[in-house]
Amino acid sequence: MNRPSRIQALGAITAALLVLTACKPPPEGANAPANAAGAVNPANSVLTVEVTSPTTLPWPQTLQANGALAAWQDVIVSPETGGLRIAELAVDVGTRVKRGQLLARLADDSLQNDLHKQQALLAQAQATLDQATSNVQRAKLAEGSGGLSAQAIEQYRITEATARAALASAQADLDATQLKLRQTRITAPDDGLVSTRTAVLGNVVSAGNELFRLVRQSRVEWRAEVDARQLATVKEGQRASVTLPTGQAVDGRVRLVGPVLSTETGRALVYVSLAGDGAARVGMFASGSIELPAWPALTLPQSALVSRDGRDYVYTVDAAGKAHSAVVTVGRRQQQRVEVLSGVAANARVVASGGAFLSDGVQVTVTSAPAPASAALR
Known part of the structure; x- marks a missing residue:
């Protein structure tokens, strides 16, 4: 190869090396600009x-608890008079009743007969009193003339007083019979929901035996069980949320904090009144939370x-x-x-x-x- 050719070859090699050097990337981050916070671009x-x-x-704190649902108050309905047969049942389990509404009626045939008898005895006692009063008035007229002795006059007065007492007794017996007649109509003592019925048509009842049980005013409450440490944080009026077995959430508010702890479980009851929408049922077991003061x-x-x-x-x-x-x-x-x-x-x-x-x-x-x-x- 002649001299000019060698010079041209060396020039081409040098140019190629310069191109490769220019295309090589710089070291990582060597020329990368930084932002004001020092972070990479x-x-x-x-x-x-x-x-x-x-x-x-x-945030309000919450206290988790479990407990059963129960009636706010149970109302037991029993007959006040006994020895009579149930002639009519007007309601069944699940019926919502109003105060004074008829629940059952007892047969009153025998009491109707007693009523007629007492009315007759009252009329007889009234006639006896009228006669005794007339005798006393006549005795007073003869008292000054000496036609009757003082002893006879006194006897008339005693007879009148006895007749008056007999009339009062007959009136009391009549009132008692009328009261028994009214008691044959068994009515609801308050608004509520009939939860149980033990009355049987045709049964002869005894005074005081339970015939119906009502959930008073249809109010259901959650009785949450808490320990002594948790009990100290719960106050009346705090909000609560109860999750029923169906998954539905019901709002409530603490009505009462139990004053004592059970000697068997070491836990106390917190009574939470629930909103009355019919979803909560007596006997359910539910979990829920009580809202404590914010923290x-x-x-x-x-x-x-x-x-x-x-x-x-x-x-x-x-x-x-x-x-x-x-x-x-x-x-x-x-x-x-x-x-x-x-x-x-x-x-x-x-x-x-x-x-x-x-x-x-x-x-x-x-x-x-x-x-x-x-x-x-x-």
Whole structure:
């Protein structure tokens, strides 16, 4: 090869080396511009996320409990007179009744006969009294003439007093018979729901035997069982929510806190009046919660949580814009927010949503999430 050809070949090789050197990428991050916060340029991030900080809100505490549903008050309906046959049954189990409504009627044939007899005895006693009164009046007229002795006159007066007492006795017997007649109509002592009926048509009843049982005013209450420590936090008037076996939730309010604890179970009863919508039935066993006074709680949006392997995580973002996972312990959940018991600092920057798409150490672009309302969640 002659000299000019060698010079041309060396020039071509040198130009090729210069092109390759110009095309080689610079070291990672060597010339990457940084933003004001020190984070890498958003062009290098894998995701744009909103961040928020844990917020302390006054949250009402809740007390979980279980217990049976029972009647607010039971009303036992029994006959006040005995020895009579049930002639009519006007209601059955499940009937809603009003005060004074007829529930059953007893046969009153024998009492009608007694009534007629007492009316006759009363008329006889009245006639006897009238005669005795007339005799006394005549004796008074003859008293001054000496036609009757003082002893005879006194006897007339005694006879009149005896007749008057006999009349009062006959009147009392008549009143008693009329009362028994009224008692053959067995009526509801108050508004309510017939829960049981033991009365049988044609049966001869005894005074005091239970015929019907009513749920007074159809009111049902939840009797929650709590221990001594929980009992100290419950007050009358607190709100409650009861979940029925059907899954339906019923609102209520604490009516009474039991004054004593059972010597057998060591637990006390809290009586919660329930809204009367007919869903709650006596005898159901239900679970529920009682709302206690509000207490400060550190909270995050529920969307910030990522659940993996049975644990809850959140992702925090450091000053360099890198995401890091943290295991957290959570508590109550209300209105799309969750209480954080441990695992994250109060001033941490937490990814508000989309954490499931992140992994430790990835670069993110940060925007701020709106702050939650500061009012108590209810």
